[in-house]
Amino acid sequence: MNWLIRLVLSGFSLIIADWLLASISLRGFGTALIAAFILGLVNMIVRPILVFFTLPLTIVSLGLFLLVINxxxxxxxxxxxxxxxxxxxxxxxxxxxxxxxVSSMLNALITERK
Known part of the structure; x- marks a missing residue:
């Protein structure tokens, strides 16, 4: 059940990013939920591979290259x-x-309530 709450919060954070930035466009909350789910999968599968192969660049940039990977x-x-x-x-x-x-702030609010 906890993962479902985090998924909804991630979808909500995508909608806030859509609202704040003109360069992002979301069709609706359903699309935001799907995007949050896929983003979680990409962060779980693809991101570690990218981090591994760009480790020297990440070290030289003192970790700032992780923003590019994100x-x-x-x-x-x-x-x-x-x-x-x-x-x-x-x-x-x-x-x-x-x-x-936004996702970190919302997750912190949920964690504090428990």
Missing amino acids: ALTYWFTSMLVPGFEITGFWGAFFGAIVTTI
């Missing part, structure tokens, strides 16, 4: 989900940042 996974998710569109790299970059911040 943007790539966010953009890749938009390619997989119809109705979730991102225009440009910077849209994915800032969208990933907004989604991460």
